Amino acid sequence: MAANSKPKKKLGVLMWCTLVMGIGVIIFLILSAFGALRFWQAEKTPQGDTDLSFTAINLPFTHEADLVNSLPFLGSAAIDINNDGRDELFLGGGDTQADKIFEFRNGAFKPLPLTFAKDSVDATHGAATMDIDNDGDTDLFTARESGVWFHENKGGQFSSVKLPLNLAENTTPLSIGFGDINKDGLADMYVAGYIKIELVEGETIFSDNYGGYSYLFLNEGNGNWRDISKQAGIWRQHNTFLGLFADLDNDRDSDLIIAQDTGRVEMYSNNGDLTFTPIENPSEYSYPMGVAVGDYDNDGLVDLYFSNVGYTLPPAVLRGDLKKGDVFNPSYMLFHNDGDLKFSDTSEEMNAARYGFGWGTVMADMNLDGREDMLAAQNYARFPANDLLQNYPGKILQNYGDSFKPVEKTANAENRLFGIAPIVSDFNGDGWPDLVWANLDGESLAYLNDGGDRNFVKVRLPNQASSLGARVKVTTSNGLIQTKQFLTSQGLGSDQGRDLIFGFDQNATVLSVSIIFQTGDTQTIEAPANGSLITATAQ
DSSP states (O other), rough: OHHHHHHHHHHHHHHHHHHHHHHHHHHHHHHHHHHHHHHHHHOSSSOOOOOOOOOEEEOBOOOOOOOOTTTTTTOEEEEOOSOOOOOOOOEETTTTTEEEEEETTEEEEEESOOOOOOOSSSEEEEEEOTTTSSSSSSSEEEETTTTTEEEEEEEEEEEEEEOOOOTTTTEEEEEEEEEOOOOOOOSSEEEEEEEEEOOOOOSSOOOSSOOOEEEEEEEEEETTTEHHHHTTOOBOOEEEEEEEOOOSSSEEEEEEEETTBBBBEEEEEESSSSOEEEEOOOOOOOOOOEEEEEOOOOSSEEEEEEEEOOOOOHHHHTTTOOTTSSOOOSSSSSEEETTEEEEEEETTTTTTTOOEEEEEEEEOOOOOOOEEEEEEEEETTTSSSSSSSSSOOEEEEOOSSSSSSEEETTTTOOOOOOOEEEEEEEEETHHHOOHHHHHHTBEEEEEEEOOOEEEEEEEEEOOSSGTTOOEEEETTSSSSEEEEOOOOOSSSSSSSOEEEEEEEETOOEEEEEEEOTSSSSSEEEOOOTTTTTOOOOOO
């Protein structure tokens, strides 16, 4: 017996050594995989140099989301409820939380004692503003789990009613976009729809015939909305985040841009007869969510920026039910408008492609240097709350002319919470655009722009159908020509401040401001003073 004990001991030692080595290999593989994931997720672009600077200010709103029984969205908007020329801030509540309005007063946002009727369990996913009845007061529309609500502004107080729009039973409205598609002076409405939470089968389904329905409603006046989705040629079933209107070819009508989940970007040219024709674009299968519109290279044509799932997860996880040969793109997309309804994706060359899990996007000249910058809310509230998946700061991408670079950290406006949309407006009235990050399931963050020594003019059009699609061109003495459009619903379920702010060097002056309305009416203001507010109304 003693003679056999030595081999058995050797065998036991060997087994333990093998086990320890196996555990070591497993740990090594896990750490290697974690390291590879972290490398994949890492932001590749360092912060740029900037003179842009913000100061954080108090905003007492914490969104309360039910991430199990509700879709992960919240509505937000800048809205001037009392016609004093300063926007208030609307933030939608979760399923059992009230919607709130805040005014900027004494260096902070203060809640106003206003109420918005809603169902007892009814999350607010989207918001848009428009003086829909042309009475001089800006009204509010909200997209909720229960449907689309109209909140009529009656002298700074709101009367709420759910619109009888007859949406499909499987559909939750997410966002609202306005455009006057037939130039009759009435704002028409695109309602983006998503499948109801209880019917969701997965979040990576690219197949057709899955999802909610979206609608185009023609405004017939007197509170009547007619569904013309099929007639217009844009009817289909697919989960959709956002649709907004912009004049893509400067022919003075409202074209349509649609960001769809698990799909492609869809764009439609307005034929002028209540029908639309698809526009080819360079998108591949992706997750386009937010839409930003602006002329980033000052060539007189608006360009488009779309958020995407980015580099939080490897593409193999995100491809879902796509076939092997289907091209998948996780990157943000920047569509340069080449003219004649032709577009090219310049995101890589402009350093606008590789970012995190994105939501609402906005174009705005934050430092008033005469170039449109881009902002994007980031992160996903349903990701596990641990260190495996990286949280990205919401992006402020400064336009340097030949490329974009992130500056949110150096500008002191970093947001690592679950951002849904940036809200941009001159809340304190100093001419410089301020910023609010509307955050899901947490506190929203507000930042005042510290300003600088650049000059500006501000152009204000009435928030009515007559202004939709209007193009404003500002020419300055240093040879810069900037063009902006009056439109709604940039971001995601959000609406931005309506004033158009044009910045330029302090040694330059404005030669002219030209406003071209969809009706063809044109107004020109010669040599307005620096820092002036220009108001205009279509005739």
